[in-house]
Amino acid sequence: xxxxxxxxxxxxxxxxxxxxxxxxxxxxxxxxxxxxxxxxxxxxxxxxxxxxxxxxxxxxxxxxxxxxxxxxxxxxxxxxxxxxxxxxxxxxxxxxxxxxxxxxxxxxxxxxxxxxxxxxxxxxxxxxxxxxxxxxxxxxxxxxxxxxxxxxxxxxxxxxxxxxxxxxxxxxxxxxxxxxxxxxxxxxxxxxxxxxxxxxxxxxxxxxxxxxxxxxxxxxxxxxxxxxxxxxxxxxxxxxxxxxxxxxxxxxxxxxxxxxxxxxxxxxxxxxxxxxxxxxxxxxxxxxxxxxxxxxxxxx
Numbered sequence: 001x002x003x004x005x006x007x008x009x010x011x012x013x014x015x016x017x018x019x020x021x022x023x024x025x026x027x028x029x030x031x032x033x034x035x036x037x038x039x040x041x042x043x044x045x046x047x048x049x050x051x052x053x054x055x056x057x058x059x060x061x062x063x064x065x066x067x068x069x070x071x072x073x074x075x076x077x078x079x080x081x082x083x084x085x086x087x088x089x090x091x092x093x094x095x096x097x098x099x100x101x102x103x104x105x106x107x108x109x110x111x112x113x114x115x116x117x118x119x120x121x122x123x124x125x126x127x128x129x130x131x132x133x134x135x136x137x138x139x140x141x142x143x144x145x146x147x148x149x150x151x152x153x154x155x156x157x158x159x160x161x162x163x164x165x166x167x168x169x170x171x172x173x174x175x176x177x178x179x180x181x182x183x184x185x186x187x188x189x190x191x192x193x194x195x196x197x198x199x200x201x202x203x204x205x206x207x208x209x210x211x212x213x214x215x216x217x218x219x220x221x222x223x224x225x226x227x228x229x230x231x232x233x234x235x236x237x238x239x240x241x242x243x244x245x246x247x248x249x250x251x252x253x254x255x256x257x258x259x260x261x262x263x264x265x266x267x268x269x270x271x272x273x274x275x276x277x278x279x280x281x282x283x284x285x286x287x288x289x290x291x292x293x294x295x296x297x298x299x300x
Contacts, residue, residue: 086115088117096132203217
């Protein structure tokens with residue numbers, strides 16, 4: 001199998017689990033059946049918005065969804081039936097250290113849905129806890145090998161949380177860390193993953209504030225003949241203006257080929273729907289509008 005993915009990718013991301021339970025539904029644990037039903041329906045609302053957006057011109061060969069099995073299995077099956085690009089997560093939700101949601105059965109669950117991409121969310125800082133980094137790299141290499149041995153695509157979402165020392169060097173300013181320190185750490189993390197045998201087809205990267213930083217990330221992602229490996233931008237829950245800014249910067253750099261944006265697009269409309277401030281139709285339309293604006297923000 002040739003490593004990489006040669007098409008643009010515009011993902012509407014709603015594979016969130018803990019944040020739906022905690023932030024949108026303020027649910028206790030275990031999650032009551034009525035809350036579970038509410039989360040399942042909220043994800044259906046987002047999917048209805050995605051379908052509307054494709055009917056209104058979102059490019060079908062690039063548009064896709066990222067949704068989980070726990071609350072979004074029905075949506076995933078609808079997306080597969082409709083021929084939409086589908087990404088599904090492999091990781092346990094809300095953990096600082098990557099581990100498989102279904103343990104050693106991760107492969108059976110990937111085969112069950114046959115998504116376009118198996119996706120992981122990984123928090124990794126090359127200057128962080130070395131034992132945690134080692135364990136994560138081993139698990140991710142196992143997944144990477146399993147996927148590519150079977151001709152399946154691998155989407156790697158990378159978050160680089162600052163260590164306390166890094167944040168201190170940035171004067172306690174998260175934005176300064178993101179601007180001055182994080183770009184180098186992203187490059188170092190990609191190198192460490194590659195050296196450990198972790199080979200994503202697409203790297204999903206937190207927004208970067210300069211084209212130079214984006215180019216350095218692409219150069220590392222494509223080193224050593226990985227010429228078709230690409231990068232996309234994640235939204236990180238930022239406001240629409242910030243996300244559009246990140247997309248504009250990334251779109252100017254060959255090798256950044258799309259985005260995966262979630263809460264920025266659907267959180268406010270869903271909150272309004274749950275509070276009976278808007279009806280279902282308006283919530284769907286608003287999410288579709290925001291997704292299409294994001295597509296146009298990347299395409300230019």
